[in-house]
Amino acid sequence: MSTKSTKGIWKVISASSMGTMIEWYDFYIFGSLAVVISTKFFPADNPTAAFLATLATFAVGFVVRPFGALFFGRLGDLIGRKYTFMVTLLLMGGATFLIGCIPSYETIGFMAPLLVLVLRMLQGLALGGEYGGAATYVAEHAPVGQRGYWTSWIQTTATVGLFISLMVILATRNVLTPEQFDLWGWRVPFWVSIIMVGVSYLIRKNMDESPVFAKAKSEGKTSTNPLKESFGNRYNLKFVLLALFGATMGQGVVWYTGQFYAMSFMKTVMSIDSSQVDTLLGIALILGTPFFIVFGWLSDKVGRKYIMMGGMLLAILLYRPIYKTMYETTSVKNKTEIVANTKVVSELKENTKQTMDSIYTTNKEYSDGTTFLEVKTVSLENGKAKIVDGKPKIETKTTININWNDKWTLIFLIFIQVIFVTMVYGPIAAFLVEMFPVKIRYTSMSLPYHVGNGIFGGLLPAISTYFVINAKEAGNPEFYLEGLWYPIVIAAVSFVVGMIYIKNKDKNTHI
Amino acid sequence: MNQIKRALGLVWIALAAAAAYFCIFTFGLPKFMSGKQEDLVFGIIILFILTPLIVLGLGTFGYYSLMGDYDEKK
Numbered sequence: 370m371s372t373k374s375t376k377g378i379w380k381v382i383s384a385s386s387m388g389t390m391i392e393w394y395d396f397y398i399f400g401s402l403a404v405v406i407s408t409k410f411f412p413a414d415n416p417t418a419a420f421l422a423t424l425a426t427f428a429v430g431f432v433v434r435p436f437g438a439l440f441f442g443r444l445g446d447l448i449g450r451k452y453t454f455m456v457t458l459l460l461m462g463g464a465t466f467l468i469g470c471i472p473s474y475e476t477i478g479f480m481a482p483l484l485v486l487v488l489r490m491l492q493g494l495a496l497g498g499e500y501g502g503a504a505t506y507v508a509e510h511a512p513v514g515q516r517g518y519w520t521s522w523i524q525t526t527a528t529v530g531l532f533i534s535l536m537v538i539l540a541t542r543n544v545l546t547p548e549q550f551d552l553w554g555w556r557v558p559f560w561v562s563i564i565m566v567g568v569s570y571l572i573r574k575n576m577d578e579s580p581v582f583a584k585a586k587s588e589g590k591t592s593t594n595p596l597k598e599s600f601g602n603r604y605n606l607k608f609v610l611l612a613l614f615g616a617t618m619g620q621g622v623v624w625y626t627g628q629f630y631a632m633s634f635m636k637t638v639m640s641i642d643s644s645q646v647d648t649l650l651g652i653a654l655i656l657g658t659p660f661f662i663v664f665g666w667l668s669d670k671v672g673r674k675y676i677m678m679g680g681m682l683l684a685i686l687l688y689r690p691i692y693k694t695m696y697e698t699t700s701v702k703n704k705t706e707i708v709a710n711t712k713v714v715s716e717l718k719e720n721t722k723q724t725m726d727s728i729y730t731t732n733k734e735y736s737d738g739t740t741f742l743e744v745k746t747v748s749l750e751n752g753k754a755k756i757v758d759g760k761p762k763i764e765t766k767t768t769i770n771i772n773w774n775d776k777w778t779l780i781f782l783i784f785i786q787v788i789f790v791t792m793v794y795g796p797i798a799a800f801l802v803e804m805f806p807v808k809i810r811y812t813s814m815s816l817p818y819h820v821g822n823g824i825f826g827g828l829l830p831a832i833s834t835y836f837v838i839n840a841k842e843a844g845n846p847e848f849y850l851e852g853l854w855y856p857i858v859i860a861a862v863s864f865v866v867g868m869i870y871i872k873n874k875d876k877n878t879h880i
Numbered sequence: 881m882n883q884i885k886r887a888l889g890l891v892w893i894a895l896a897a898a899a900a901y902f903c904i905f906t907f908g909l910p911k912f913m914s915g916k917q918e919d920l921v922f923g924i925i926i927l928f929i930l931t932p933l934i935v936l937g938l939g940t941f942g943y944y945s946l947m948g949d950y951d952e953k954k
Contacts, residue, residue, distance in 0.1 A: 432929060607949045610941040614892075824930060831922055835907070862895070866941075869885060870950050 381510045382522045384576050385503040388458045388569045389523055391562065392499045393530025394537075395465040396492060398558045401534050405555040409473045410482045422482065433490050434823040437497020438815035439596065445502050445811030446595035449586070450509070451578045453811070454502030455570065461495035462566025464488040469559025497823075501815030504798035509579035509807070513878075514669055520798035521665020524791075528628070528658050532651070537561055585807045592808040599805075599813040608804055609813055615871050616800060617821025619681045619863025620793040622856035625826040626688065627786035628654070630852070633830060634692065635779070638837065638849045639699050640767040645776070653780050657787030661795040668796035672873035677800065680792025681864040687789075688853045691782050696849050698778050699771050704735040725749050738772035803878050825859055882951040892942030896935050903931040 399406065411422035437457075445453035468488050474481040503523050511519040537558045545554040577583075585591050592598050599605050628650075635646045668676045697703060711733050718726045726746050733741040746764045747754060754761035771779075801814035833852030840848035903926055912923030944950065 432925070603944075603949070606940075607944045610937060610944070611950070614938060614941050820933065824933060828925070828930060832907075865888075866892075869881070869888065870945075 378510060378512070378519060381507060381576065382519060384569075384572045385454075385507050386522050386526050388454065388573055389499055389503040390526040390530045390533065391565045391569050392458065392461045392496055393527045394534045394565070395461050395562050396496050397531050397534040398465070398538065398562075399468070399489065399492070401538055402555055402558065405551065406485070409555075410471070410485045412474055433493030434497040434819040435816060437494035438501060438819040439497075439812065440494065441498020442501055442599075442812030442815040443595045445498070445505070446592050446809055449578050450502050450506045450582055450811060451573070451576060454499055454506065455573050457495040457498040457502065458566060458569060458573065461492055461499065462562050462570075464491040464495065465559050465562040466566075469556040469562075497815065497819050500818060501811050505802055505811050505814065506579050508799055508802035509581035516802070517668035517673060517796050517799040518662070518666040520802070521662045521668075521795045523798055524661045524665065524794050525658055528654055528661075531628075532654070534558065535647070535651070581807050590808060595809045595812040599809045599816070605805070605809060605813060609817055611866070611870055612801055612804055612814070613817035613821055615863060615866040616677060616797060617817045618825045619821075619860040619867065620677065620797055621821040621823075621826030622829055622859045622863075623681060623684045623793045624790050624822065625829040626684070626853075626856045627783075627790040630829060630833060630856070631783050631786055633834075634695070634849075634852075639696060640769050641699060642768050642770050645770065649776060649779050650783060653783035653787050656780075656784050657791060660788055660791035664792050664795035665799070668799065673796040673800040673803075674867065674871050674873040676796050677793050678864055678867050680789045681860045681867070683792070684786075684789040685857050685860050685864060687785070688857055689850055691785060692850055692853060693847075695779060695782050698775050698782075699739070699769060701733070701735060701739065701741055701769065704737055704739055707734045707736060710734040723751055724755070737774070739775070740770045742768045742770075803874055829855060882948065882953075885945050885950050886948055889942045889944070889946030892938050892945060894942075896938040896942060899934045899938065900931060903927070903934065 407422055441453050441457055444456070465488075468485060471477075471481055471484050471488075500523075503526075504520055507523055508516050508520050541554050541557045542550055578586075582591070599609060632646060632650050635641045635649070636643055664676050664680075711731070713732075714730045716728050716730075718728055720726060727749055729743075729745040729747075731741075731743040731745075733743075735741070744766045746766075748762040748764075749755060754763075756762070797818075801818060802810060805813040832855045836854055837848055837852040840851035845851065908923050908927035908931060910923075911919040912927060914920075914923070
């Protein structure tokens, strides 16, 4: 292993990373195109279809991924890493391509949302099996003492996959007219997947099996029942639990806070224009992504434990000050309004003979260049305000466009959060691989990873939003910070467990 | 350090019990019974996925800690 040439390792890295990146791409395009997909497959006025839409979002992220980890992890420990993560690649690519082929709800009725749900679940299964395979495959090829560095390339794929998905969608939108995109163009990013998967399959097909697994198999040292040995054996189960509560649980919430909660916070709580938020996040991610490699490399020098725990501790201590600064930087309460430029326009929009909307549009400008747009829609019925749940039905949508100074401040504050992400996530593949023996490695490391990320991390938006809404209703002036208690508490528990129970392994650990 | 690990075992077990109460009575049941479909799915996930995971997982982790499974000598 130590004599393996750098060229050979790069071949392994590129084959593994490309496939994993494509799987993330496939996973993210569904989310990125959620609005279009919902109009095609999940009509909002149909409660059953809306229920299936919620299932398609929740079930995949929280329930199916850990099952995929178990199913494919077992296969990977029985028949080999290479064949298993080729199956997950084909499964993901096939499911993604087929989502792009399903006729709309208008054409085939309930079969449409049902098929989407089934294919989305297959995507979740495939994703659950892919990551553990790729991380294990790369780690088992990597020279001793450099495992953190080489596996960190796999860690960049989730972020890169998100980028590529956004770029393919953007390119498709630019090439087509809005009508064409809405009619059939949204299917193109799904179809593109099959080409990428085909290329990746051909590259992976020519790769060798992991040398560590091949050796164990030739010596008859592989497991006959990886699930039982991983979770039915107290000695191994204690490490699975330690990996979950001491590392992946905290890593999952830090990852979701830095990349997704930051985005939703800026869009919904700070009301910043959606395209501005995408740009800010994109710049912060581009600047931050190389640090996955930096911290992976550094973990080979100082150990995985202290880098990951350092990332968690910084997140615990700094989340509230960071989010407070973000909020106050763009809050119009802290800015000087140019009153002479304020415009209020009102109009009536007739919906039916009995119902109409009274729309008030307010434009404000501030001395630092910030602009504020508020559209207040009052629903009227027979000339009077429509009452829903005992209150007049009024919808208010606010959009703030910020200036470049504020943009750079926000980019810096998101970048810091991405650095926390890279600290906890960069070394974790190597950390998990080194925790378990070769014969049950794929199974044992996949489950805590997907439970930590899919369940503890994936639930973050819903739970944090719940805290924010409760605090707002209770009149808490700092309601916008309350959602952070979930990642802070989870990361704090993980930090204590990690610091006390996890050993900082020698960089020359053999696997 | 082994004594600290064992003592913390009790903390993890207590935390699992507290999390169970919080997940069931503060999150899960209110969502489960809110009558809204999006809340129903969320309630099901909290009650049948997250709660058992935390209670059984953290509880077992605490028990193993208390029993000395994570002691240095082992």
